[in-house]
Amino acid sequence: xxxxxxxxxxxxxxxxxxxxxxxxxxxxxxxxxxxxxxxxxxxxxxxxxxxxxxxxxxxxxxxxxxxxxxxxxxxxxxxxxxxxxxxxxxxxxxxxxxxxxxxxxxxxxxxxxxxxxxxxxxxxxxxxxxxxxxxxxxxxxxxxxxxxxxxxxxxxxxxxxxxxxxxxxxxxxxxxxxxxxxxxxx
Numbered sequence: 001x002x003x004x005x006x007x008x009x010x011x012x013x014x015x016x017x018x019x020x021x022x023x024x025x026x027x028x029x030x031x032x033x034x035x036x037x038x039x040x041x042x043x044x045x046x047x048x049x050x051x052x053x054x055x056x057x058x059x060x061x062x063x064x065x066x067x068x069x070x071x072x073x074x075x076x077x078x079x080x081x082x083x084x085x086x087x088x089x090x091x092x093x094x095x096x097x098x099x100x101x102x103x104x105x106x107x108x109x110x111x112x113x114x115x116x117x118x119x120x121x122x123x124x125x126x127x128x129x130x131x132x133x134x135x136x137x138x139x140x141x142x143x144x145x146x147x148x149x150x151x152x153x154x155x156x157x158x159x160x161x162x163x164x165x166x167x168x169x170x171x172x173x174x175x176x177x178x179x180x181x182x183x184x185x186x
Contacts (some may be wrong), residue, residue, distance in 0.1 A: 014139060048180055053094030055174035057087055057165050067159060072152035082142040089138050089183045093130075098171060101126045102183050112186050119184045123168030135160075 003025055039046070061083065068074045104126040105111065110118045135156050139149045172182035 002178045047093040047178070048098070051175055051178045051180050052098035052171065053090055055098065055171045056090040056094035058174075059170045060086065060090065063159070063163065064156070067155055068152055071155050072148045074148050074152065078142065078144055078148070082138060082144060085142040089134060093134060097126075097130050100130055101168070101171070104129075105183050110184065112182065112184055114184070119168065120165045122184065124161045124164030127164035127167055128157060131157060131160045 064086060065079055065083060068079045069076070074082070091133045101123070105122050108118075108122055110122045114122075134154055135147070139152060142150065168184055172185040176185070
């Protein structure tokens with residue numbers, strides 16, 4: 001037998017397979033424990049991200065499709081591309097909008113006990129301020145032509161301002177349903 005074969009034979013007989021498996025199990029357990037620790041640490045943030053993002057997608061999809069298809073007269077393919085870009089934008093911006101809205105309400109000293117008009121103005125202005133820079137980028141990336149974009153953008157802003165209260169209500173209802181704290185409603 002050659003030296004390499006003798007060393008391999010010695011290693012196989014001296015180190016049982018169970019030792020080899022237990023070291024991999026320990027590594028797997030360690031990885032699992034590390035992931036669990038990270039998830040536990042960020043659980044609330046992840047939950048709030050999922051709540052705010054899913055509320056944004058759920059609320060905006062039917063409204064935006066209606067605007068883009070029936071008012072801006074965009075072709076079905078353009079609407080589909082725009083909505084796919086918008087969903088990607090919601091995945092990136094759904095939670096930041098929720099945090100912005102929370103901050104905006106706090107800055108304006110508006111809360112669940114405030115007058116309905118104050119809540120309406122807070123929700124409408126928050127939605128409008130946040131939508132102004134985002135929607136043109138979504139239209140541009142999706143390839144909407146300039147003429148149809150000139151109709152879709154101001155229409156969407158006007159409807160966004162009017163539906164700000166509806167979205168705020170939807171977001172608070174969504175948060176409450178999933179056990180998170182609403183901003184402007186009990």
